[in-house]
Amino acid sequence: MPSPGREEFLGKVLHQIRFPFDRASIRSELSDHISERVDHYLELGYDQEDAEQAAVSDMGDPTQIGIELNKEHSPLLGWLWKASGLLLGTVIVLNVLFVVPLIGMSLFSHYTANTIESEIVYEVSVDETVRLDDRVIHFSKVIFDTGGNLHIFYQHYDVRFRSGWSFGNIGTITDNLGNTYRGGGKGEDGGLLRRGHRVVSGFSPEANMLFVKYDHYNRKYEVTVPLPVGDGRE
Amino acid sequence: MNRRKRVARNILLLVVLSYLFLNVSGLHVSPTWAHEHSERSMHYGPSKVVHIENFNAGKLFLGKYDKWISCNPVLRMWLFFWRFGSSPAGYEYDSNKPLDYSWASDSGHYRLYGIVNDKSIERVEITLDDGTMISTMELYEHLFLLTWKSTEEQELYAKSIRGYDAEGNLVFEEDQPH
Numbered sequence: 001m002p003s004p005g006r007e008e009f010l011g012k013v014l015h016q017i018r019f020p021f022d023r024a025s026i027r028s029e030l031s032d033h034i035s036e037r038v039d040h041y042l043e044l045g046y047d048q049e050d051a052e053q054a055a056v057s058d059m060g061d062p063t064q065i066g067i068e069l070n071k072e073h074s075p076l077l078g079w080l081w082k083a084s085g086l087l088l089g090t091v092i093v094l095n096v097l098f099v100v101p102l103i104g105m106s107l108f109s110h111y112t113a114n115t116i117e118s119e120i121v122y123e124v125s126v127d128e129t130v131r132l133d134d135r136v137i138h139f140s141k142v143i144f145d146t147g148g149n150l151h152i153f154y155q156h157y158d159v160r161f162r163s164g165w166s167f168g169n170i171g172t173i174t175d176n177l178g179n180t181y182r183g184g185g186k187g188e189d190g191g192l193l194r195r196g197h198r199v200v201s202g203f204s205p206e207a208n209m210l211f212v213k214y215d216h217y218n219r220k221y222e223v224t225v226p227l228p229v230g231d232g233r234e
Numbered sequence: 235m236n237r238r239k240r241v242a243r244n245i246l247l248l249v250v251l252s253y254l255f256l257n258v259s260g261l262h263v264s265p266t267w268a269h270e271h272s273e274r275s276m277h278y279g280p281s282k283v284v285h286i287e288n289f290n291a292g293k294l295f296l297g298k299y300d301k302w303i304s305c306n307p308v309l310r311m312w313l314f315f316w317r318f319g320s321s322p323a324g325y326e327y328d329s330n331k332p333l334d335y336s337w338a339s340d341s342g343h344y345r346l347y348g349i350v351n352d353k354s355i356e357r358v359e360i361t362l363d364d365g366t367m368i369s370t371m372e373l374y375e376h377l378f379l380l381t382w383k384s385t386e387e388q389e390l391y392a393k394s395i396r397g398y399d400a401e402g403n404l405v406f407e408e409d410q411p412h
Contacts, residue, residue, distance in 0.1 A: 077237050077241060078237070080241045081237050081240055081241050081244070084241055084244035084245055084248060085244055087248055088244050088247055088248050088251070091247075091251045091252055091255060092251065094255050098255060098258060099254055099255060099258045102258055132277045133275075134274060134275075135275075135277070158275075160257065161257055161258065162257045162258070162260075163257070163258055163259065163260040164260070164271065164272075164275025164276075164318075165272070165275045165276045165318070165321075192258070216277065216278075217277060217278045217279070217300075217302065
């Protein structure tokens with residue numbers, strides 16, 4: 001059991017420590033050090049009480065020790081360490097809740113994989129990339145099915161990887177025969193890299209050129225896709 | 235690793251992870267940043283903001299971009315953050331009408347906004363479905379904004395709009411704006 005002298009010494013030292021979260025470790029460290037000194041004096045033949053007294057006396061002025069230790073355990077640095085640790089923990093939790101699911105959706109989404117129910121008449125690989133502000137849009141594939149539907153597949157992402165409004169309106173769909181197609185379905189998955197799919201119903205099987213024209217709020221782009229006709233169809 | 239290095243490491247990780255979180259979550263630390271990002275993400279603007287008005291859920295940014303007028307709401311979230319409200323894109327106004335306007339709502343918070351083309355109009359007034367009249371004499375580079383809140387029991391729409399000159403003469407009137 002610690003002697004009253006040891007307790008008094010430790011109390012005086014800890015009184016100088018202004019960062020409270022360090023007091024327990026300082027106390028433990030100093031107490032261990034005193035215990036080592038006590039063992040040393042016991043080996044020299046001192047009795048327990050004298051050994052405690054000598055050991056504490058060897059430690060020096062408790063107030064001065066406390067002042068020096070307080071400099072090493074800077075309260076400012078200590079609170080910064082505690083606060084930054086707490087904030088970091090909070091931000092990690094927020095990232096796990098919000099960021100990880102979005103990355104997961106981008107990596108594992110198969111939104112467009114099984115959305116064509118009719119037989120495919122032709123499929124055209126497209127490699128057209130356009131940009132709107134911070135959004136990069138890549139048109140990847142066009143499929144025409146036996147139901148008369150033209151499927152336009154695209155992906156888009158924000159160059160700053162910021163989330164934002166979805167991109168439902170890829171533009172006006174026309175063909176080389178002068179037809180303009182309105183309506184039809186569309187869809188888009190979530191995540192940082194989003195996959196989109198626009199379905200144009202009643203698309204002319206005779207058209208050999210597809211145009212996607214975007215013209216809104218002083219932003220414009222146009223994507224032209226040659227389509228296979230006649231014997232050119234696979 | 236000593237405490238100084240731990241603090242430096244924590245601060246560095248905080249900056250990186252906070253940036254990642256704010257980017258991906260759609261939250262912003264400033265309402266103006268939320269407004270600007272909302273417009274850019276919608277591929278609209280940047281509009282010239284002529285007035286910012288507080289409402290219960292956040293702020294309204296009244297602005298003009300080329301031939302469009304917008305009133306973009308940004309909403310407060312979790313005390314410190316701001317996020318997009320409804321669509322920030324504006325409507326194309328008709329400069330031939332003495333007064334042209336549009337309206338929108340966010341969770342029961344309604345707004346009617348527009349432009350006064352007839353310079354003699356100095357006061358804009360609307361009447362809601364329940365007979366309540368709201369008016370404003372504040373014009374911000376010829377744009378105006380009127381706001382109201384529906385009750386839980388009743389959706390309140392504006393049923394008429396009028397524009398008056400300095401003497402109180404009726405210059406413009408239109409029924410059932412919605």
